Amino acid sequence: MSTRANTIPNTIEAKKTLWVRFKQDKFLYLLLLPGVIYFVIFHYFPMYGVVIAFKDYQPWHDGFFAGEWVGFKHFVRFFKSAYFVTLLRNTVVISCLKMFFGFPAPILLALLLNEVGNRVFKKTVQTVSYLPHFVSWIVIAGMIGPIFSTQLGGGIVAKIVTFFGGTPVNYFADARYVRAALVASEIWKGIGWGSIIYLAAISGIDPQLYDAAIIDGAGRVRQAWSITLPTIRPMIVILVILNMGNLINAGFEQILALVGDNATLYAKADIIDTYVYRGLQSANFSFNTAVGLFKGVIALILTYSANRLAKMAGEEGLF
Amino acid sequence: MGIFIKSKQRIAFEIINYTVLTLLGLLTVYPFFYIMINSVLPEEIHAAQGLVFFPKGFSLASYSVVFSRASGIGQGYKITIYITIVGTLISVILTAAMGYALSKKRIIARKVIISGVVFTMWFGGGLIPTYLLVRDVGMLNTLWALMIPNAISAWNVFLMKNYFLSIPDSLEESAKLDGANDILIFFRIVVPLAKPIIATIALFVSVQIWNNWFMALIYINDPSKYPLQLVLRDIISFTQLKFTDMGGMDKNRLPPSDIVVAAAIVVSILPILFVYPFVQKYFVKGLMIGSLKA
Numbered sequence: 286m287s288t289r290a291n292t293i294p295n296t297i298e299a300k301k302t303l304w305v306r307f308k309q310d311k312f313l314y315l316l317l318l319p320g321v322i323y324f325v326i327f328h329y330f331p332m333y334g335v336v337i338a339f340k341d342y343q344p345w346h347d348g349f350f351a352g353e354w355v356g357f358k359h360f361v362r363f364f365k366s367a368y369f370v371t372l373l374r375n376t377v378v379i380s381c382l383k384m385f386f387g388f389p390a391p392i393l394l395a396l397l398l399n400e401v402g403n404r405v406f407k408k409t410v411q412t413v414s415y416l417p418h419f420v421s422w423i424v425i426a427g428m429i430g431p432i433f434s435t436q437l438g439g440g441i442v443a444k445i446v447t448f449f450g451g452t453p454v455n456y457f458a459d460a461r462y463v464r465a466a467l468v469a470s471e472i473w474k475g476i477g478w479g480s481i482i483y484l485a486a487i488s489g490i491d492p493q494l495y496d497a498a499i500i501d502g503a504g505r506v507r508q509a510w511s512i513t514l515p516t517i518r519p520m521i522v523i524l525v526i527l528n529m530g531n532l533i534n535a536g537f538e539q540i541l542a543l544v545g546d547n548a549t550l551y552a553k554a555d556i557i558d559t560y561v562y563r564g565l566q567s568a569n570f571s572f573n574t575a576v577g578l579f580k581g582v583i584a585l586i587l588t589y590s591a592n593r594l595a596k597m598a599g600e601e602g603l604f
Numbered sequence: 605m606g607i608f609i610k611s612k613q614r615i616a617f618e619i620i621n622y623t624v625l626t627l628l629g630l631l632t633v634y635p636f637f638y639i640m641i642n643s644v645l646p647e648e649i650h651a652a653q654g655l656v657f658f659p660k661g662f663s664l665a666s667y668s669v670v671f672s673r674a675s676g677i678g679q680g681y682k683i684t685i686y687i688t689i690v691g692t693l694i695s696v697i698l699t700a701a702m703g704y705a706l707s708k709k710r711i712i713a714r715k716v717i718i719s720g721v722v723f724t725m726w727f728g729g730g731l732i733p734t735y736l737l738v739r740d741v742g743m744l745n746t747l748w749a750l751m752i753p754n755a756i757s758a759w760n761v762f763l764m765k766n767y768f769l770s771i772p773d774s775l776e777e778s779a780k781l782d783g784a785n786d787i788l789i790f791f792r793i794v795v796p797l798a799k800p801i802i803a804t805i806a807l808f809v810s811v812q813i814w815n816n817w818f819m820a821l822i823y824i825n826d827p828s829k830y831p832l833q834l835v836l837r838d839i840i841s842f843t844q845l846k847f848t849d850m851g852g853m854d855k856n857r858l859p860p861s862d863i864v865v866a867a868a869i870v871v872s873i874l875p876i877l878f879v880y881p882f883v884q885k886y887f888v889k890g891l892m893i894g895s896l897k898a
Contacts, residue, residue: 306712312786313705320702320756321717324724327753331729331737348740349733394628397621406622412884413629416636419876419887421815423833427840427869428635431642431655431862441638441657477632481891505617530726538818545841561731565822570732577730585727 338575344568352571359575368560376556376580379540380532382468388528390472391479392517396509398480399487411484414477422542425474429543433457433466457543460553467543467554471536486517522600530588533580534558636877643667643866650863666867677868679828680835683747684814687831691751692810696802698756703764704794725758735822749823750816750831760805763894767801768794804890807883814876832872839868 307314333349338359340352363369394414401407417425434440435453443453456462457470490512498508537558544554557580564573595601610618642655646663649656670677705711706718728734734753743749771794779789795802817833824830830838 303712306710310708310710310786312790313708313711316701316790317705317711317717319698320705320761323698323752323756324721326741327734327737327755328724328728329720331733332727334729334733334736337733337736349736397625400618400621401625402618406625410625410629412881413632415884415887416880417632419811419815419880420873421817421833423817423837423840424869424873425635427836427865428639430840431866432635432638434655436654440655444657473632476628478891481888485892505614541818542837558731562822565732565735570736574730574732577732581727581730588726 335574335578335581337571338578340571342571342574344570355571359572360579362572363576363579371552372555372557372560375554376533376535379464379467379554379556380535382464383471383536384528384532386468387472387475388525390476392483392521394476394480395483395487396513398484399513411477411480415481416477417474418478420474422474422539425470426542426545429457429470458547458550460550463544463550463554467536467540470543471539474539482520483517486520487513490516519600522595522598526588526591526595529591530584532587533584537562636873639866639869642863643870645863645866647861647863650861655862666861666863667871669864670867670871675839675864675868676827676830676835677832677871680830680832683829684832687747687750688810688813691755691813692806694751695755695757695760695809695813696806699760699805700764700795700798700802702756703761704768704790706761707765707768721758721761731822738823744823745825745829747829750819751813754816754819757809759894760809763805764798764801767798767893771797801893804886804893807886808890811876811887836868836872839865 330349337349337352339354339356341355342349342352346352398407398411401410432440433442433455435443435455439447439453443455446453454462456466494512495508498512503511535556535558537556540554540556540559541562544550544559557576561573561577561580564570564576638655638657641657641659642650643666644659644662644664645656646661647665649661653660669675706714706721708714711717729737738744738749738753743752775793775797776789779793784792815833817831817837820829820831820834821837824834827835
């Protein structure tokens with residue numbers, strides 16, 4: 286028999302099966318449809334929309350198909366601008382600071398909580414520690430104002446600083462300290478919630494491992510280093526990869542809420558995203574889309590690289 | 605652990621540990637406490653001493669201002685409650701439907717669709733294209749803009765999908781043998797079984813919608829449509845000008861007193877504070893389910 290004679294019936298067979306399958310599971314496709322439409326319209330179509338970064342899109346244009354092509358004009362303009370360096374530097378520095386101080390913080394908390402014998406104390410501290418996670422940055426901004434204020438005798442922080450003989454400063458309004466303030470407040474908000482998964486993993490460790498280590502003469506620190514940390518290593522790797530891509534986001538919502546319109550802080554705290562946000566208001570659509578696209582590509586590269594590095598280190602990557 | 609005698613080192617460590625953790629707990633709680641006691645501070649004490657760090661006096665005057673019409677808080681609350689309920693409903697229904705469908709291996713192009721969803725976790729159009737899209741579909745300045753663009757999160761779809769995958773096929777198969785069709789199976793068997801995951805996702809989504817202010821910031825111009833967080837932001841940033849010494853304020857509009865702002869904050873977080881102790885363990889459980897699957 287010739288192969289051609291074999292394929293024709295098979296194709297008809299295959300087509301029939303596809304349609305039959307569809308008819309059989311009509312309801313399932315009905316369930317699937319809204320979700321797919323949603324992703325296509327609100328996620329994939331805007332992805333196409335980044336083409337306006339290569340065009341001269343004007344606010345009165347209808348849809349992403351309008352506008353004339355200008356190639357990389359916007360990108361070049363951005364790279365050449367004096368502000369580019371400031372933005373990039375702020376974004377990278379703030380992200381790195383947050384990564385360096387903020388990433389280990391929940392791990393440390395989990396390690397410390399793990400050493401607590403009293404269950405009531407442990408539960409209480411835990412429950413309290415994740416309260417800030419559920420409050421929006423707006424509310425936190427509202428709390429920070431009075432607490433760190435240096436007006437009218439000052440908020441509590443100013444009073445404490447004066448008590449110890451220092452000069453009171455509103456760390457959230459002073460360009461010299463604002464980066465530290467951003468990192469610290471982010472830790473404050475996230476340390477409790479972040480410690481949950483680490484704590485769960487740590488409590489799953491077989492106590493006999495620790496007993497064996499103690500018999501071998503290992504001290505607390507050695508135990509933590511050789512038993513606890515290796516157990517949570519896979520978790521850490523995954524979270525690092527996830528955070529790498531996020532690095533370039535540098536906590537946009539926080540910065541918008543805490544720094545907002547305070548232009549005196551821009552030199553040290555303005556990041557790419559806040560800049561693009563202001564671009565939205567000024568209707569410089571094409572230019573700011575280009576900036577946002579630049580950021581998105583970097584994020585992709587970072588995530589991919591982190592994933593490769595993790596795989597090379599022997600851990601399972603995310604993809 | 606197998607050790608019964610505590611060495612001096614261990615005792616010292618434990619003292620330090622308990623101290624550090626207590627400090628952390630206080631540090632976490634104190635800002636909330638601070639705001640609360642200052643929200644009930646009588647104005648005379650405020651004018652004389654500024655803000656206090658332990659309770660002094662008691663006055664509900666600031667709350668009457670907050671609850672008055674002019675503050676916008678009442679309207680903000682209405683909007684937020686509405687979008688939280690409706691938005692959560694929309695999100696959970698769409699997410700569960702998609703998650704269930706994708707858990708069925710017989711779906712055509714299943715892998716393609718799943719990859720498509722995953723991809724959106726890493727890459728998106730960005731702020732401006734998304735904004736322009738919302739504008740072009742006519743959602744600008746409507747409450748839909750607060751509920752639809754973020755209606756489905758890829759992460760939640762996967763949580764649902766994995767949960768549905770864990771429901772044994774035999775359940776559905778025996779129902780099919782009894783003559784049930786897909787619709788019946790979904791609503792009568794699968795959904796009731798999925799109550800835990802649905803509840804968890806509903807919880808997470810509702811908190812996220814409740815706290816969301818950025819969407820309203822960019823999509824809504826009409827102040828009567830501002831959700832609570834945005835109303836709060838207006839109140840706070842207006843006073844913030846005073847705290848950060850910026851000057852250039854509109855002299856015609858007096859900023860609300862710090863006490864009133866504190867009351868506004870308390871009123872905004874009261875629901876969360878009340879509900880939190882009861883509900884936080886479900887959040888923790890939900891996080892565990894999510895990360896284990898990851």
